Amino acid sequence: xxxxxxxxxxxxxxxxxxxxxxxxxxxxxxxxxxxxxxxxxxxxxxxxxxxxxxxxxxxxxxxxxxxxxxxxxxxxxxxx
Numbered sequence: 001x002x003x004x005x006x007x008x009x010x011x012x013x014x015x016x017x018x019x020x021x022x023x024x025x026x027x028x029x030x031x032x033x034x035x036x037x038x039x040x041x042x043x044x045x046x047x048x049x050x051x052x053x054x055x056x057x058x059x060x061x062x063x064x065x066x067x068x069x070x071x072x073x074x075x076x077x078x079x080x
Contacts, residue, residue: 008056015049020042022041026038
């Protein structure tokens with residue numbers, strides 16, 4: 001795995017964690033509607049972040065980078 005891919009994954013993780021933190025915080029501000037407040041605060045940015053991550057991963061590393069990561073995580077073997 002190269003440094004550019006690692007940086008992209010770290011940024012993706014940090015963004016998701018910050019969105020999750022914001023969602024939990026906004027949910028805690030309104031205890032009577034905690035589920036709705038969390039959902040409307042967390043899901044839209046999380047979906048946008050995930051889609052942007054997939055687009056950047058495919059653009060920078062090609063279609064094989066996405067499928068190769070999934071295959072290598074599935075059985076522990078490197079793809080051919």
